[in-house]
Amino acid sequence: MLRRLLIIAALALLSACTVWPIGEDPYGQEVRRNANEVVMALQAYHRDAGTFPATLQGLVPKYLPELPNEPRLQYDRDIGSLAFRYTPSWPQLRPVWCSTAGNTTDWHCNEHLL
Secondary structure (H helix, E strand, O other): OHHHHHHHHHHHHHHOOOOOOOOOOHHHHHHHHHHHHHHHHHHHHHHHHOOOOOOHHHHOOOOOOOOOOOOOOEEEOOOOEEEEEEOOOOOOOOOEEEEEOOOOOOEEEEEOOO
């Protein structure tokens, strides 16, 4: 009887550990929202100027009040794409690398194996 209770308790604890698809965890969604604001600002800049800014700082203050603190963005000015790396919260502790498909908010995220 005690063994059954322990097994049920262990299963209950394990079921409480939610595992999200790669890049879909709550923190990943938050940093992707921040990055999407930068993508939309890049799109607006490109519409107005016909080119992308030399650096992301060129978006401030006209297109964004400030750049987000998180995520730390990598920027490819030739195509206006962004990429970032973050570590999800427990139980998914492998770093995730996300990048845009060109100058869009279509994100592709993959686990980065150490």
